[in-house]
Amino acid sequence: MSEEVSPSPALQSSSDTSLDTNPAQRTNPAKTPIQILHEYGTKSGNLPVYVMEKAEGEAHQPSFVFSVKMADVTCTGQGPSKKAAKHQAAEAALKILNIDAGEVNVPVKSESNGVAVETNNHPNSVGVLQELALQRGWRLPEYTVLKESGPPHKREFTVTCRMESLTEKAVGNSKKAAKKAAAEKMVEKLQSLSGCSEITWSPQPSVRFENLRNSQAEKITLLRRNPLSIPNTDYIQMMLELAKEQGFEVTYFDIDELTVNGQYQCLAELSTSPLTVCHGTGISCSNAHNDAAHSALQYIKIMASIK
Structure with missing residues (x-):
C-alpha cells in the first residue's frame, strides 16, 4: 500500500488546521510522527524502515523524498530536509494505521533514521x-x-x-x-x-574480483603492468588511490604483539568480495602498514590478472 502525503498541518490555513490535525499529535504533542510510529512498531514487532528515494533541487533549495515501510504499509513524504521528508512519510503512515499516541505505551525515545536512541x-x-x-x-x-x-x-x-x-x-x-x-x-x-544526528550513511557495495579483472581503469592497469619491487615506494598511497578508483575500502588493524624478532605487525583488510586480509611487518607501525599494503597489492595484481 502506498500513499502520497497531504500537506503538513503547519502549511494549511488556520480554518483547516482544527479539522485536519493528526489525532496522535493532539494526544501527545511532545512526540513527533517518527517517534510515535517507531513506538508503535516496537510494540507490534514491525519496526518502520526509512529509505531516501530521491534528492533533487538546488543546493540552497533542496528537496528530499523518503519512503517508510512497516509491515504491509508503505508511504512517502517530501520536504526541504531529510528529517522533514521522513516526518511527512511517518505522518501519512499514522493516518493509514489510525494510530493514537495514547495507545502506544512504550518509553519515549528519539529517533535516528528509524533507529531508537x-x-x-x-x-x-x-x-x-x-x-x-x-x-x-x-x-x-x-x-x-x-x-x-x-x-x-x-x-x-x-x-x-x-x-x-x-x-x-x-x-x-x-x-x-x-x-x-x-x-x-x-x-x-x-x-x-x-553529516547529522540522523544516520543516513550506507556502506559501499563489495567489489568482486571479477570486476577488477574486467576493469581497464588507470590504476588497476598500471598495477598489472608494473613491478611491485621498487624500493621506498609508498604502497599505502598506491593502495589508497587504487581503492578509490575501484570503489572498495581499506582498513588497517594494528596487532599489539610484536614478532619473534621484535617487529610491529598489522593486517590490511579490503572490502572486496570475498574479503581480502593481508599481513604486514616492519620496524614501526607505519612500516608494517606499508608492508601490508604491499602484500595486498600483490594479491590484487595476481587476482586481477587471471584470465
Missing part, C-alpha cells in the same frame, strides 16, 4: 547498532577483545567494534564497559559520516 545522555549504542544492522540488512556488529592488561583488581580491556567497513576501538574497566564505549564511538562515527 534513548533520550538520556547515555544512549544504548549497542542496541542502536544492532537495530540499525537489522533494519538495513547489514552484517551484525562484531566486537572483539583485542587486549587485557593491568593487575587483577584493576583490569583494563580494549575492544573493537566492527560494522561493515568501519572500525572503532575503546578501552574500559570491564569487557561490557569497553564494548559499550566502542559502540558509542561507532554511533558517533556514523553520525559524522552522515
Whole structure:
C-alpha cells in the first residue's frame, strides 16, 4: 500500500488546521510522527524502515523524498530536509494505521533514521547498532577483545567494534564497559559520516574480483603492468588511490604483539568480495602498514590478472 502525503498541518490555513490535525499529535504533542510510529512498531514487532528515494533541487533549495515501510504499509513524504521528508512519510503512515499516541505505551525515545536512541545522555549504542544492522540488512556488529592488561583488581580491556567497513576501538574497566564505549564511538562515527544526528550513511557495495579483472581503469592497469619491487615506494598511497578508483575500502588493524624478532605487525583488510586480509611487518607501525599494503597489492595484481 502506498500513499502520497497531504500537506503538513503547519502549511494549511488556520480554518483547516482544527479539522485536519493528526489525532496522535493532539494526544501527545511532545512526540513527533517518527517517534510515535517507531513506538508503535516496537510494540507490534514491525519496526518502520526509512529509505531516501530521491534528492533533487538546488543546493540552497533542496528537496528530499523518503519512503517508510512497516509491515504491509508503505508511504512517502517530501520536504526541504531529510528529517522533514521522513516526518511527512511517518505522518501519512499514522493516518493509514489510525494510530493514537495514547495507545502506544512504550518509553519515549528519539529517533535516528528509524533507529531508537534513548533520550538520556547515555544512549544504548549497542542496541542502536544492532537495530540499525537489522533494519538495513547489514552484517551484525562484531566486537572483539583485542587486549587485557593491568593487575587483577584493576583490569583494563580494549575492544573493537566492527560494522561493515568501519572500525572503532575503546578501552574500559570491564569487557561490557569497553564494548559499550566502542559502540558509542561507532554511533558517533556514523553520525559524522552522515553529516547529522540522523544516520543516513550506507556502506559501499563489495567489489568482486571479477570486476577488477574486467576493469581497464588507470590504476588497476598500471598495477598489472608494473613491478611491485621498487624500493621506498609508498604502497599505502598506491593502495589508497587504487581503492578509490575501484570503489572498495581499506582498513588497517594494528596487532599489539610484536614478532619473534621484535617487529610491529598489522593486517590490511579490503572490502572486496570475498574479503581480502593481508599481513604486514616492519620496524614501526607505519612500516608494517606499508608492508601490508604491499602484500595486498600483490594479491590484487595476481587476482586481477587471471584470465
